[in-house]
Amino acid sequence: MPDDYQWHLDGWDRQAGRAFATRRSRGAELGENRADWGPTVYIAPPDFRPEQIGSTSIALAAARAAYFDESVPPNANAENELSFPSADAVAEFVRRAFVGSGRNRGGGGGGGEGPTDRNPPQSPEGERQENDALWSYLYDAEELRTRLQGTRTVSALPIPSLAQTFAHGVREEGIESGALQLTATLLETQASGNLDVVWPSANTTLHRAMVELQIWQEWLQRPDDDPRTIRNARYLWDPVSALIELPVKREFAGNNASRVIATAHYLCSLPFARLLPQHVEYARFLFNPIYSSQYPLYTYAAFGMPPDSFDRFGPMFSWPLPAYVTGKDRAVASVGALLMAFIASPARVARWSGATDIVLFAAALLASRVEDRAAPNWRGRAAANWLAGSVPTHVFSEDIEALIWEPERVREFA
Amino acid sequence: MSTDWKQEIAGEIVSLNLNDPDREEFLRENIESVGHIIAGLGPDDSKPGDGAGARVVFNMSCRHVPDFCKDSTTSPNAYKNAYKFSPSRKRIAVDETVERCTALLGPSLAKEDISFGAIETSGTGIRFYGDMCLVLKPPPDMDQLLLIDRNSYDVARNPIGQRVRDAVSLGVTEEQARVVEMSRWLGSWADLVHMLAMKIIRRLPLAARRWTTGQVAQAVLEDEDYCEVLYPRSFNAGDLAEVRLSAADAAAESDIAQREQAGEAPAAHEIAWRDQRREARRALTRAGVPVRVVTTPGRIKGS
Numbered sequence: 182m183p184d185d186y187q188w189h190l191d192g193w194d195r196q197a198g199r200a201f202a203t204r205r206s207r208g209a210e211l212g213e214n215r216a217d218w219g220p221t222v223y224i225a226p227p228d229f230r231p232e233q234i235g236s237t238s239i240a241l242a243a244a245r246a247a248y249f250d251e252s253v254p255p256n257a258n259a260e261n262e263l264s265f266p267s268a269d270a271v272a273e274f275v276r277r278a279f280v281g282s283g284r285n286r287g288g289g290g291g292g293g294e295g296p297t298d299r300n301p302p303q304s305p306e307g308e309r310q311e312n313d314a315l316w317s318y319l320y321d322a323e324e325l326r327t328r329l330q331g332t333r334t335v336s337a338l339p340i341p342s343l344a345q346t347f348a349h350g351v352r353e354e355g356i357e358s359g360a361l362q363l364t365a366t367l368l369e370t371q372a373s374g375n376l377d378v379v380w381p382s383a384n385t386t387l388h389r390a391m392v393e394l395q396i397w398q399e400w401l402q403r404p405d406d407d408p409r410t411i412r413n414a415r416y417l418w419d420p421v422s423a424l425i426e427l428p429v430k431r432e433f434a435g436n437n438a439s440r441v442i443a444t445a446h447y448l449c450s451l452p453f454a455r456l457l458p459q460h461v462e463y464a465r466f467l468f469n470p471i472y473s474s475q476y477p478l479y480t481y482a483a484f485g486m487p488p489d490s491f492d493r494f495g496p497m498f499s500w501p502l503p504a505y506v507t508g509k510d511r512a513v514a515s516v517g518a519l520l521m522a523f524i525a526s527p528a529r530v531a532r533w534s535g536a537t538d539i540v541l542f543a544a545a546l547l548a549s550r551v552e553d554r555a556a557p558n559w560r561g562r563a564a565a566n567w568l569a570g571s572v573p574t575h576v577f578s579e580d581i582e583a584l585i586w587e588p589e590r591v592r593e594f595a
Numbered sequence: 596m597s598t599d600w601k602q603e604i605a606g607e608i609v610s611l612n613l614n615d616p617d618r619e620e621f622l623r624e625n626i627e628s629v630g631h632i633i634a635g636l637g638p639d640d641s642k643p644g645d646g647a648g649a650r651v652v653f654n655m656s657c658r659h660v661p662d663f664c665k666d667s668t669t670s671p672n673a674y675k676n677a678y679k680f681s682p683s684r685k686r687i688a689v690d691e692t693v694e695r696c697t698a699l700l701g702p703s704l705a706k707e708d709i710s711f712g713a714i715e716t717s718g719t720g721i722r723f724y725g726d727m728c729l730v731l732k733p734p735p736d737m738d739q740l741l742l743i744d745r746n747s748y749d750v751a752r753n754p755i756g757q758r759v760r761d762a763v764s765l766g767v768t769e770e771q772a773r774v775v776e777m778s779r780w781l782g783s784w785a786d787l788v789h790m791l792a793m794k795i796i797r798r799l800p801l802a803a804r805r806w807t808t809g810q811v812a813q814a815v816l817e818d819e820d821y822c823e824v825l826y827p828r829s830f831n832a833g834d835l836a837e838v839r840l841s842a843a844d845a846a847a848e849s850d851i852a853q854r855e856q857a858g859e860a861p862a863a864h865e866i867a868w869r870d871q872r873r874e875a876r877r878a879l880t881r882a883g884v885p886v887r888v889v890t891t892p893g894r895i896k897g898s
Contacts, residue, residue, distance in 0.1 A: 197656030197725070198868065212689075212751045223723055226868035227847050238748035239723050239819045241689070245711050246724060247675040248659055276864050283867045393858070490856035494866045495873075524863040548860035563858075571863035 186219060187264035187336075188271050190253040192243045196589060198226040198279030199249075201240035202271040208259030211237055222268050229276040231268035253584070263336070263581055270337040273575045278585045280571075281525025284510075284518040285589065286498060299369075300505060301535030302361050302416045304354065305408040313352045314565050315541070318572060319531055321346065325576045326528070336578040347569035350561035351541055357409070359542030360396045361416055362535055363387060363516065364449060366503045368420035371448065371456060386496030388450045389487045390546050394560055397446050405439045414438035417445045424448060424456070425464040437468075444468045493546050502539065509533045512588065516543055524571050526586050544568050597699050597781045600789035607793060617803045622796070625806045629795060630788040632716060632811050649787060649815070650836065651731040651740070651824045652715040654724035657868075660875035664832050664882040672829035674729075678707040689748050692773040696781050697741055697825060704741070704827050712824040714742065714787070716812040719841040719889050721821055727875060728839040731830060740784045743777065743823040744794060750777045791815055791822065809891075832882040845888040848872050 191211045192201040203211055204219025211221070214237070221240055222231035234240070244251035253263045265271045304310055318340070325338045367387055370376045376383060391397050403410045418433040421444050433441070444467045451460060497517035507514055513522050516539060523530040523540045531537050545560045548567035553559065577585070604626065613619045631640075635648025653674065655663065666673035678690075690706040697704040712731075713721055720728035734740070749755060750773050762772035782790045795814040799806050815822065851869045854861040861869075879886050 194656060194658075197658040197871075198864070199656060199723075199725070212748075214752055214756055225723075225726075227851060227865045229864060234723070234819060236746070236749070236752065236819050238746040238752055239721075241748040241751070242711065242746055243724060245677050245690070246655075247677055247680060248656070249677065280863050280867050283870070286870075490853075492856060493858065494855055494870060521863065521867060547855070547858065547866070549858035550860075563860075567860045567862075570860060 186217075187266060188219075188268055189257075189262055189264060190250075190271065191221065191237075191240045192249045192251055193253050193275065194246070194248045194250070195278050196282045197248065198224075198229065198275055199243075200224045200271065200275045201234070201243060202231070202265070202268060203237070203240075204268075206259075207264055208257060208262045211241060222271070224272045224275045226279065229272045229279075231272050263584070265581075266335060266337055269339075270575050270577075273337075273573065274577065274581060274585065277525050277573055280521050281585055282589055283521035284525065285512050286518065286521075299365065299419070299503065301503075301538065302358050302412060305412040307408055308354065310354070311352065313355070313561070314347045314349050315351045315355075315537070315568060318343070318346050318568075319527060322528060322573070322576050329576060329578055336581060337575045339575050340573065343569050343572065343574065347565040350558050350565045351544075351568070353558050353561045355538045355541040356394070356545050356560045356564060357396065357413075358535070359538035359540070360391060360394070361413055362503055362539055363500055363542065364391070364445060365417055365420050366501050367449060368417065368424055368445065370501050372420060372424045382496065383499040383501065384449060384451060387500050389491060390493070390496075390542075391449070393487045393491075393549055394542070394545055395554070397450075400442050401439075401446060405436065410438045410442065411435055414441035417441055421445050421448065421468075425461050425468065427465065427468070437470075440468050440470065497543055503535060506533055506536050506539070509536070520544070524573070526582065527572055529586065544571075597778050598786075600782050600786040600793065604789045604792050604796070607796060611796075611801065613801065615803070618801055621803045621805065622801060625799075626788075626792045626796070628806060628808075629792045629811055632808060633788055633791065647717070649714055649716055649791075650733070651712045651826055652720040652839075653710065653712045653729045653731075654720040654722065655727050655729055656725040657727050657872045657875035659725075660727055660838075661878035664878040664884075667831035667833060667882060671831050671833075673831035674710055674829045676707070676710060688770070689751055689773070692750060692770060692777050693743075693747050693825065695770065695774045696743075696777050699778055700741055700781060700783060701739065704825060708828060710826040710829055712826050713816060714791070714822040714824060715816050717889065717891075718812065718816055719839045720816065721819075722841065723819065726840070726844050726872070728841075730836045730839060731826075731834055732836045734834075738784050740827075741825040742782050742784065742787065742790060743825065744780045744782065744790050745823065746819075746821065747777060747780075747823055749780075794820075794822065832879070832884050835884045837885040837887055838879055840886065840888045842888055842890045844872075 186204050186206060188202050188204050189207060190200055190202050192199075194200070201221055201223055203221040205211070205215065206218075209215070220233045221237050223234050223240075224231055243249050254261060257263070265274065322340055325340060329335060329338055364387075367376070367383060371384070400410070400413060414437065415433050418441055421441055422431065425444065425448075444464050447464055447467055448456070448460075494517065497520060498515045500516040502514065502516060502519060506519065510522065513519050519530070519536060520540055520543045523536070530540070541564045544567040545564035548563040551559045551563050608619065608622060611622075613622065633649040635643035663673050690709075693709070694703060694706055715728065715730070718728075750759070755776050759769060759772040759776060762775070763769050795806070795811060798814045798817075799810055848869055851861045851865045855866050855869065876886055
């Protein structure tokens with residue numbers, strides 16, 4: 182077999198994650214059956230491991246199905262057919278495109294409502310943003326991409342040592358920032374009256390996630406003067422005050438910080454489908470220093486502790502994203518969609534302000550079964566653990582990366 | 596020009612030269628049992644079991660099942676083949692040969708109208724084409740359905756491909772040569788018992804023992820090897836008897852679900868696939884199509 186033969190797709194169903202690929206000459210037709218061609222492999226979910234098949238007939242006949250492209254791009258030729266250096270690289274391409282196609286699923290359109298001038302939160306005062314495992318991963322990938330751009334013959338390079346890179350965990354502060362952004366967005370959406378209509382069950386399921394990751398517990402226990410409490414309260418101030426319609430317009434004051442957090446917690450933990458006037462009234466009561474100093478701001482029962490097992494991924498498609506994220510790509514309208522978009526193309530999504538922190542929050546939730554929660558940075562280790570098994574294992578040339586991100590073509594009838 | 600399958604099997608038995616009346620007697624009994632399995636009859640049954648027997652199946656990825664169910668609410672032609680979308684396929688022209696061959700046994704079928712399926716007894720179809728096996732109810736014109744005893748693309752692969760090229764070098768057109776080859780594999784549903792017996796006889800032991808139901812059923816469709824059905828039209832969810840899922844996929848799905856719900860880091864592609872499977876099952880439930888995990892492949896289990 183000549184060494185210059187690379188792998189090419191002989192059938193590809195992007196949305197289903199199914200493909201056939203052969204080591205053969207570029208632009209050739211599988212039916213030519215050349216004796217010096219390599220094996221044909223089949224790739225499919227859930228494991229996306231290339232599986233050698235005995236007969237190319239099965240690959241040829243697959244293209245009779247409505248959603249199979251018989252080459253990539255369709256009607257490929259010797260000039261433009263996508264080539265891959267290994268079957269593993271093809272499988273990674275198929276996997277990422279499959280995951281990326283999930284970013285169109287669900288959603289309710291529009292993203293977070295309310296003020297459009299809101300930006301992601303700043304770091305708490307006095308805290309420096311350290312580089313973490315995800316930063317190292319993205320940096321390594323970028324280095325490889327630069328190397329790839331210097332060659333015209335190589336279309337993919339594997340990213341080495343993923344497990345090692347992610348062993349040190351990601352920034353907990355990133356996860357907290359993600360939680361904060363989602364909480365603010367949920368409150369804004371609630372204030373706009375769209376929550377029940379567009380994002381049913383978002384309140385309940387996001388609250389469960391926040392409790393599972395012990396975010397609310399920590400926020401409510403932190404002292405008033407903790408820089409993180411002040412940062413969080415300042416960030417939540419506008420949506421909270423808009424939602425409870427304070428009789429007199431007030432500016433955020435640092436000594437209100439705990440009450441802002443407690444009120445936000447109450448509004449986000451409602452077991453009711455709709456926010457009724459009596460809920461708003463009670464929230465105002467919580468906010469009032471005269472009353473709230475006499476009563477505890479919360480009870481343990483208010484956390485509604487999540488059961489050991491609950492559906493984590495599905496509800497993410499009901500969590501609205503802030504407008505500054507959905508503005509980057511209208512197809513990415515929910516946290517679930519953002520997560521899938523990030524795995525398809527981390528370098529692209531990492532450039533969207535605030536998006537990575539939301540991804541880290543979702544990643545931590547998907548891997549929250551951590552043995553030792555008393556150890557430092559347990560949420561950061563959980564998120565890193567999930568990312569290590571999901572982020573791209575290869576970087577590809579620009580044309581392949583572009584195709585992974587490309588929206589699904591709408592197939593027109595002949 | 597097409598094959599007389601009954602005669603073919605008789606010739607095959609002779610060519611086996613068993614030299615043992617006992618083995619030959621068992622072989623004839625075993626071939627008869629293939630007929631029973633195709634008809635959905637158990638060893639002592641006189642009536643076919645409900646849901647048992649040979650069926651026409653189409654495998655589809657779970658991702659496309661919700662769209663199929665949705666389209667089924669507005670059209671009897673929800674199932675589409677690729678020709679409905681893309682008239683100029685660059686593939687080798689095997690389906691043109693298929694069209695020509697259909698004319699040998701009746702009215703010619705156009706490739707745009709053919710739904711390419713497979714024969715299945717109690718298994719889950721051809722996994723390479725999708726993880727959900729759509730099982731058709733027996734259509735009224737079942738006996739007229741046309742079959743090819745293998746994947747029709749085998750006509751373009753060696754050794755047949757080489758045979759075709761040799762014929763072309765002697766002055767025959769490629770299509771004529773392919774039609775000659777493919778017509779030998781052609782039959783109708785009425786030929787199914789003998790067609791499958793020819794396939795099975797080359798796989799199962801020719802001893803003085805009865806083939807088991809499971810052995811026969813597994814030999815009918817094994818991995819990449821199947822018997823093709825040229826279903827002459829489209830269909831929708833209302834035409835389905837059930838959708839079958841493989842036990843292996845169900846186990847993988849359940850493992851992913853368990854890890855997802857426990858927060859044990861299922862990977863992005865795993866949860867995306869599991870999510871698609873769940874959506875597909877919901878769509879099938881809404882469409883009133885029963886879904887069944889086949890836990891005993893190769894066995895006939897009436898519903």
